[in-house]
Each structure stands twice: as structure tokens, then as C-alpha cells.
Amino acid sequence: MNNKKTETADMKAAEMQTAETQTAEAKTTAPGFSTEKFNRGTHRIGRITSLITLIMLVGAPFLIGLYLGAMPDLSAAAKGFLAVGLVWTVSSVVEFLVYTPMLGSGGGYLAFITGNLINMKIPCAMNARDIAGTKAGTTENEIVSTLSIATSSLVTIGILALGVLMLQPLQPILQSETLAPAFANVVPALFGAMAYQYYRRDLKLAVIPLAVMTLLFILVPSLQSQTSIMILPSGALSIVLAWMEYRRNKKRNDSEAAQPAEKDDLNGDD
Amino acid sequence: MLQKLNSPFMYALCGGIILFVAIVCIIFLVRSYRAGKAMGMDPAVLKRTIVSSATFSVLPAVGILLGVIALSGSLGTPWPWLRLSVIGALHYETQVAEAASEAVGIGKLSITHMTSSAFATIALLMSVCIMWGMILSILFNKRYTARMSAGGRKKKSALGFGDKAMTAMFIGLVSAYVGSYIGGWISGDGVFTFGGDTTPLIVAIVSACAMAVFTYFSEKKNARWLENFSVAGSMLIGMAAAVLLG
Numbered sequence: 001m002n003n004k005k006t007e008t009a010d011m012k013a014a015e016m017q018t019a020e021t022q023t024a025e026a027k028t029t030a031p032g033f034s035t036e037k038f039n040r041g042t043h044r045i046g047r048i049t050s051l052i053t054l055i056m057l058v059g060a061p062f063l064i065g066l067y068l069g070a071m072p073d074l075s076a077a078a079k080g081f082l083a084v085g086l087v088w089t090v091s092s093v094v095e096f097l098v099y100t101p102m103l104g105s106g107g108g109y110l111a112f113i114t115g116n117l118i119n120m121k122i123p124c125a126m127n128a129r130d131i132a133g134t135k136a137g138t139t140e141n142e143i144v145s146t147l148s149i150a151t152s153s154l155v156t157i158g159i160l161a162l163g164v165l166m167l168q169p170l171q172p173i174l175q176s177e178t179l180a181p182a183f184a185n186v187v188p189a190l191f192g193a194m195a196y197q198y199y200r201r202d203l204k205l206a207v208i209p210l211a212v213m214t215l216l217f218i219l220v221p222s223l224q225s226q227t228s229i230m231i232l233p234s235g236a237l238s239i240v241l242a243w244m245e246y247r248r249n250k251k252r253n254d255s256e257a258a259q260p261a262e263k264d265d266l267n268g269d270d
Numbered sequence: 271m272l273q274k275l276n277s278p279f280m281y282a283l284c285g286g287i288i289l290f291v292a293i294v295c296i297i298f299l300v301r302s303y304r305a306g307k308a309m310g311m312d313p314a315v316l317k318r319t320i321v322s323s324a325t326f327s328v329l330p331a332v333g334i335l336l337g338v339i340a341l342s343g344s345l346g347t348p349w350p351w352l353r354l355s356v357i358g359a360l361h362y363e364t365q366v367a368e369a370a371s372e373a374v375g376i377g378k379l380s381i382t383h384m385t386s387s388a389f390a391t392i393a394l395l396m397s398v399c400i401m402w403g404m405i406l407s408i409l410f411n412k413r414y415t416a417r418m419s420a421g422g423r424k425k426k427s428a429l430g431f432g433d434k435a436m437t438a439m440f441i442g443l444v445s446a447y448v449g450s451y452i453g454g455w456i457s458g459d460g461v462f463t464f465g466g467d468t469t470p471l472i473v474a475i476v477s478a479c480a481m482a483v484f485t486y487f488s489e490k491k492n493a494r495w496l497e498n499f500s501v502a503g504s505m506l507i508g509m510a511a512a513v514l515l516g
Contacts, residue, residue: 033308041301043412049294050404056287057357058401061393064349067279068386072394073374080373080391084366085399087443092402094436100411101418108411110298112403113291115357120330127326128319137418143306144319150299151323157292159331160338160355161285164347167339181469181516182509183343184380187368188470189508190361191447192477193501196485198440205438209445217453221461226372227450234449235442242438246431 035139039105042142046109053113083229102126104142107149114153124152205245209238271384275346284352291356329495334360336502340509341367344381349393358400360501365443370395448474469515477508 065071099117100108103125111121128148134141173179199206213234217223223230274280299320306316337360341350345367353363368379370392376383379392451471458466484500487493496503 033305033310035309038305045297045301046411047408049297050408053287053291053294053356054401054404054408056290057397058394060283060287060352061390061397063283064280064393065386065390067277067283068274068390070386070390072390073387076374076391077370077395077398080366080370080395081398083373084369085395087439088362088366088399089402090439091436092400093406096403096406096410097414100407100414105411105415106298106302108415109407110295112407113294113357115400116330116334116354116359120327120334124323124326124330128323131322132315132319139309140306140311143302143309143311143316146298146302147306147316147319148323150295150302151320152327153295154292154299155324155327156331156334157288157295157355159328160335160351161288163332163335164338164351167342167347179343179513180382181512183340184378184382185470185473185509185512186340186344186364186505187379187447188451188473189340189477189505189512190364190501191444191451192474192508193481193504194361194440195444195448195474196478196481196504197501198437198444200485201437202441206441206445209442210449213445213449214452215449217450218457219461221453221457224450224454224458225377227368227446229372230446230450231369231443234446235439238438238442238445239435242434243431246434 038139039142042106042109042146046106050109050113082232083226084231087231087235101137103145103149106142107145110146110149110153114149114156116156120156121149121152124148202242205238205242208241209234212237271386271389272346272381274386275384275389276348280346280348284348287352288355329499333499333502336499336506337363340364340502340505344379344384345389345392353396357404358396360505362400363396366396366399367392469512472515473508473512476511477504480504480507 061072095117096108096112099111099122102122103111107125111117111125114121125145125148128144129141132140132144134144213230216230303316303320307313334354338347338350338354340360341354341363350363354360364379371377371379371383371388373395374385374388374391376385376388451474455466455468455471456462456464481500481504484496484503488496488500
């Protein structure tokens with residue numbers, strides 16, 4: 001009953017917010033400008049350019065295969081996808097659901113084409129929104145976040161192009177035998193940094209997956225050449241543990257919230 | 271092999287795709303600027319947005335460049351340049367490349383074992399694994415943004431477990447790899463012989479310590495700009511440890 005009331009209140013609030021937004025936009029919008037037309041154009045350009053980028057990115061490995069004289073091994077790619085791709089598919093769906101409303105339609109299309117969302121595009125767009133003082137869901141915000149992501153992407157592209165150009169004279173050093181162990185250990189270096197980053201967020205949750213995985217790799221050493229296959233069971237175990245904790249906390253919070261209400265009822269009866 | 275991966279063909283192919291994406295960015299930029307002006311927004315606000323976004327992006331972009339350097343030894347320069355300029359992120363690219371190397375049977379991600387077919391497969395898997403954001407945008411961006419502007423508050427609460435699930439998933443992913451480094455040391459040369467390779471474990475520990483130092487300064491000493499370099503910087507420090515270990 002209470003839930004229904006809250007839901008209705010939420011919907012009313014959302015409707016009021018939308019109406020306020022539309023009124024505010026109507027006040028600021030110049031007579032010659034059509035928000036609907038602008039949005040339609042954004043979706044058309046966004047869809048076409050996303051599709052072309054997608055085709056180019058998936059097509060590039062085959063072109064490289066033609067150039068190198070060996071095509072991609074599709075069964076190995078499928079095996080790799082089952083091992084690691086599913087994790088990133090789930091992550092992509094969550095990113096799409098969470099970030100698209102923050103960025104608006106134009107910003108959303110651009111951000112998913114240009115990447116580097118968490119470490120760059122999202123904070124950059126949020127920063128621009130704060131500076132411009134726009135509110136989420138408005139056309140002004142849509143424009144500011146698109147400007148921000150487009151600028152950020154162009155700066156990244158420019159700096160990386162310059163950097164790559166300057167890397168050319170350094171190629172012999174980068175390919176030297178002395179530096180070979182460094183490049184052979186890129187992955188452990190990444191996972192060390194990520195371990196600190198994620199374990200500190202929820203150390204309690206990390207204990208069981210890390211212990212189970214360590215034990216497995218100790219008892220079955222042959223698994224070490226197929227570490228990526230173990231990502232799925234390890235990820236599933238962590239999510240189940242997190243879900244159990246989430247349910248436990250929710251139940252505790254619900255019962256804590258119910259207790260004062262019961263006390264109030266009793267006081268009211270008196 | 272590295273010579274082929276750094277050939278003019280590779281630069282032209284990757285550079286061409288990057289150029290296309292740069293043009294897309296310019297189209298969106300000009301269109302939004304014009305629309306902002308047409309709907310009566312202050313041009314000074316629009317210019318400030320552009321300038322602040324440009325300055326905001328410089329440091330993270332240098333951090334991303336360090337990522338290109340980190341991957342250039344095993345995948346050549348053009349491919350990481352494309353992946354990190356356009357669609358990917360350092361942590362994603364490295365993990366997928368490693369998983370793909372295992373799937374094609376060359377073991378760890380390294381230029382010494384790289385073959386033409388292995389590289390083409392790795393490149394394909396890197397493209398396929400992260401294309402879902404774009405596909406979802408093509409299919410659902412229009413409907414989703416329209417629905418969110420009509421009743422966004424309800425959706426937000428439905429994603430309550432989403433954040434926790436993301437963290438849990440990454441904890442699981444990291445645990446698989448850290449577990450393999452510990453297992454590799456303890457049983458790499460036979461179960462419980464403690465004679466396996468210690469380098470990956472030491473590199474991971476050094477990298478984690480470097481990350482802790484970066485985090486300490488960025489959070490406690492208010493040096494937020496350091497966050498832009500934390501992952502790439504920690505990786506390079508970890509990799510430097512590997513050079514010292516030989």
C-alpha cells in the first residue's frame with residue numbers, strides 16, 4: 001500500500017518536473033528553433049555514424065588479416081568471447097543504462113563511439129554541466145554534454161596522434177631486450193592496480209573469491225594457461241555473494257524502518 | 271612481427287578510422303554549438319564549456335597515451351593507438367588482448383609468440399567485446415532517452431544493485447588473475463613446490479602499492495589531477511619492477 005503511494009507520488013513528481021522543464025525550455029527557446037527537429041537529427045546522425053564506426057572497427061581485423069596473410073581464427077575468437085566477452089557485455093549494458101540518461105542522446109552516441117567513459121568522458125561532461133549550470137533532461141544539458149564529449153574526444157585524438165608521432169624515434173628503445181620483461185608483464189601490472197582499486201571498495205566481498213581462485217590455481221596448476229576461463233565462475237561467485245549481502249542489508253534496513261513506524265502507531269493508540 | 275604491426279599500412283588503416291571519428295566529433299560539436307545559439311543560450315557559456323572540456327581532457331589524454339606505450343611493445347603502436355583513441359579503455363583492452371592470446375594458444379600476451387593469425391584474432395575479439403555500447407545506442411538510445419525524460423526517477427531506483435554488481439564482477443575478474451599469480455608461484459613448478467615464476471606476483475604487488483600511493487595523494491592531499499595518471503602510472507611502475515627483476 002505504502003509502496004503504491006510512494007510510486008504515485010514519484011510519478012507525479014516526475015510529471016511535474018517534466019512539465020517544469022518543458023516550460024523553462026519554452027521560455028528560453030528562440031522562435032526559429034525546434035527541439036523536436038534537433039533531436040530527430042541527433043538520432044539520425046548518431047545512428048548512422050555509430051553503424052559506420054561499428055562496421056569499420058569489426059571490419060579492420062579482417063583487413064589486417066588480409067594484409068598479414070592470415071585471417072582471424074573465428075573459433076578461437078568465440079572461445080575468447082565466452083571467457084571474457086560476456087563480462088564486458090554485461091558491463092556495456094550497465095554502462096548504457098546508467099550513462100545514457102546522464103549524457104543525453106547526442107552525448108550518449110558520441111561517448112559510446114569514442115570510449116574512455118569512466119576515466120574521462122563522464123567526469124568531463126559532469127564538469128561542463130556544473131560550469132554551465134544546466135539540469136539533467138533539458139535540451140541545454142544535451143547541448144552542453146555533447147559539446148563537452150566532442151571537445152574531449154578531439155583533444156584526446158590530437159594528443160594521442162602527437163604522442164604516437166613522437167614515439168617513432170623511441171621505437172628502437174621500446175623494442176630493446178632490456179625492456180622486454182616490462183612489456184611481458186603488462187597484464188600483472190594492470191591487475192595489481194585494479195586489485196587495489198576494487199578490493200578497497202569492498203574488501204569483505206573480495207576474501208572468498210580470491211581464496212577460492214588461489215586454491216584452484218594451486219591445486220590445478222594447468223589452469224594457469226587458461227586464466228581467462230576462470231573469470232566467469234569467479235565473477236559469478238562474487239555477484240552471488242554481493243547479492244546475498246545486498247538482500248541481507250535491505251532486509252535489515254526495511255525492518256529498522258518498520259520498527260519506528262510500529263512505535264509511532266503504538267504511541268498514537270495511547 | 272612487430273615491424274609488420276608498425277607498418278605504414280597499419281598506420282593508414284588505424285589513422286583513417288581515427289580521422290573518421292574526429293570528423294564525427296566535429297559534426298556533433300558544430301551542430302550542438304549552432305543549436306545552442308539558435309535556442310538562445312549564451313555563446314559565452316558555450317565557449318566556456320568547450321574551453322573547460324578541452325583543458326579538463328589534457329591530463330587524462332596524456333594518461334591514455336601512457337597506455338598506448340604500455341601496449342605498443344606487444345601489439346605494435348597503431349592498433350593500441352586506434353583502440354585507445356576511439357572506443358576502448360586501457361584496462362579493457364589489456365584484459366581482452368590477454369584472454370584472446372590464451373584462446374588462440376600463444377599463451378600470454380607477448381610479441382615473442384605473436385603470429386599473424388593470433389594478432390588478427392586478438393584484434394577481432396578486442397573489437398567485438400566492446401561493441402555493445404554502440405549497438406545498444408543504435409537500437410535503444412532514442413526510446414530510452416525519451417522514456418527517461420518522461421519518468422526517470424523510477425528507473426534510477428531499479429538500478430540499485432547495478433553499482434554493487436559491477437564492483438562485484440570486477441572483484442571476481444581481478445581475483446581470477448591475482449589467484450593465478452599466487453598459484454603460479456606456489457604450484458607453477460609442481461603442486462606446493464614454491465618454485466614457480468614470482469615476477470607476475472611481484473609486478474602486481476608493486477603496481478598495487480603504486481596505486482595506493484596515487485590514491486593517497488589524490489584523496490588525502492587533494493591532488494585530484496593525479497587520478498588521471500593513477501592506472502597508467504601504476505602500470506608503468508609495475509612494469510619497471512619487471513625490468514629490474516630481469
